[in-house]
Amino acid sequence: MPTPPTPFTRRHALGLTAGGTAALTLPLLSGCAGSDDASAPRAGGDGRPRRGGTLTSVFTGGGPAESLDPYSAVSPADYARNRVIYDVLFWVADGKVNAGLALSATTAKDGTAFTLKLRKGVVWHDGSPYGAPDVVHTLRHATSPDRRYPSELAAYIDAGKAEIKDAHTLVVPLRQPIGDPAALLAANQVFVLKDGRTSFDPGNVVGTGPMKIVDFAPGRSSTLRRFEDHWDGTPHLDKLVVLSVNEPQARVNAVRSGQADFAAALPYTEAAKLRSGTKSEIQKGTESERTGFGFMLTANRPPFDDPRVRKAIRLAVDRKALVDTVFLGYGEVGNDLFGAGAPYYADDIDPLPRDVDRARKLLRAAGADGIDLTVRTAEIETGYNASTQLFAEQMKDIGLTVRPDVVSPAEFFDSKALASADAVAFAIYGFPLQIIYARTAVNPSLAFRDKEFTRSLSSAIASRDESERQRAWRRAQSAMHDRGNWVVWGFADTLNLARDGVHGVTGRGTAKYPYLGKAWLA
């Protein structure tokens, strides 16, 4: 039976999901962890950050393979620790690129290199001054071809030929024209290492970040102490403890029993179970720190080489049901474009309203009535498999038989198997768009080959002019939304659990392993 169309806009949907959320957990949801660093910390008492205290945090760990090498990070615990030991060149939050240890990155007119201006007055934990040689060393270390796993940055910059102009200026050659190198560096989280450092024994680790490492037991715990001379002001906490605990329920228990103050990555099921009055609160990442969930259709062969079939799927998917079931309402419906909250993201493009009749007509016109499809999925993020199952149910409404091909995360990205599926489940964080569009096209079968899209994309990436970039990104996203191969049905919130009195925890672009360098205890 055809389902009546249910038109709703993103704003409607926001209201609806907020309602659903309220029913589950309103008493607990605090405003959020602060919209980001710019926001005033939520006040305990007079609202001003207090100095002192030890914050004990719990993150998913990486077992004995955890490391203090920021370029070998394997787990959220690694990232959380690295983000306070080291500083990055740039970071993204709320759609803006912010200056870290670099102040600006400007591409030369011919697009072959960019000039990086560094922050002055920064010192390392050992008291020595920071400068251009450190950044050159960092870029070479990060993009070295000898690395076990290649760095994404290596495809864009030629660090081997980077040239130091003065103590705080360097020129980095580009392998392809990049109009906004700061966004690229921000997306890749370039943690700056001290010149010559390639070993990361606990006794040997030096950063410029707000915290210094004191103790480190991989896969178990680490203790960090305040670095008084941090360039961005003296940190508030005396000490920070990072515990590695993999089971989400155990992380919740650690906070609820008072053993820890802050637990990252709270599953929605745990959030829904928590009741008010437990002396803890759920802190929600900002809207720009959501993870986009969807399916990528294999557009280089039938049936999805036909834009009508792609459109039919996007008309038939019930986004609201997916958000309510898979995210338990902690999120927002998607408009088929990844990258919500990133700079240049087309926020004003509304999701397609569900229209089963039109979808059926499109299928019939394309001769794809009643076809069978396989969708490859693995529980890479909680929700991949559940969303695929529900998607399969929803597609029955337009007469399609969808068979979820559930595999293990270790085998999910096998490129031959990816290419043999008709669609794959996919989720990606709100990185800068150039990273999202590069990653989603890395597997040839998942790339969207459309003349206007490709042209707009390359000019969006290469253009040095801000307004031209804006226009080009808009064109690329309009093409993707109109006839592309993404079915982005929702954006998932990131939830963390904190005891009362924990303030100043911000996402700095990634609420999954938040930035604890500005945290304070009331």
Added chain:
Amino acid sequence: MTHALLRFAARRLAVSLVLLVLLSLIVFVGMDLLPGDPVTSRMGDRASPEQITAARDRLGLDEPVLRRYSEWASGLLHGDLGTSLLSGTPVRSLIADRLGNSVLLAGVTLTAVVPLSLLLGVWAGARRGRWPDRTVSAMAVLLVALPEYVVAGLLVLVFAVWLGWFPAVSVSPVTDGPPLDPQLLTLPVVSLLSLSLAHAVRVIRAATATALRAPHVETARLNGASRRTLLRRTVLPAVLPVAVQIWCVLGVGLIGGAVLVERVYGYPGIGELLVGSVQSGDIPVAQALAVLLGAATLLAVTVADIAVTATTPWKRTAS
């Protein structure tokens, strides 16, 4: 020790050695057949098929399986367990870091299981069909039937979250060494104890009951032997060999099989390392752990068999 016993021990060890070689081959080939590898699992969403092929090539993942087995096996003989494909860390150091914690947890649990299971098992078995037996048996059945994570979850809820007597997770900001703090160990040990104790008690209770029905025990009782003498002279010698076997097997199981308890308490043991390495396709770590645990099980069973032979007169002297 008699010659017969020595011969038995030697034969038993030789068989174990052959089994171990077979086990290592099965483990290696079996893991190799598992779909997926750390290259795609680690960089799948950001690397092109060419980059993935290059990385597989660099890690030697496309070499023939038997060649890789022989290299790996010869490394094993020299104490080299290989290198983690995911982190590049030597597998030996990855395992060493966690093995001590697992042995500690298993050791403490077993230290409690041995006397308690013997006492409860013999006590219940000697009173077969009466209230002590019924109570102990019912409790044991209940505990065996309850999944580990339910017991562990309840304990943490009551004793950590509600009462606050013990920490909810068994990790603390310590620099090094196993978590020796009794506070951190209590809940994981009690959780493991509940299940393993129940298993052991059921076996020992049954062995005791059977031993008490034996004709020579009946004769001794009719001859006026006291209950205490009966238990010491006739029942214990019959029950102990069975008990030793169950304790040995439980001990090894506790080292590698405590994964659920490790997860609930965030205890840094090898069970979780094993599961994690299989999930991420980090084959060398999974292979090393599987062989290590297999070898430990074989050794435990062999030791138990030899112990049974040594404590059973007719076996000890049979040629």
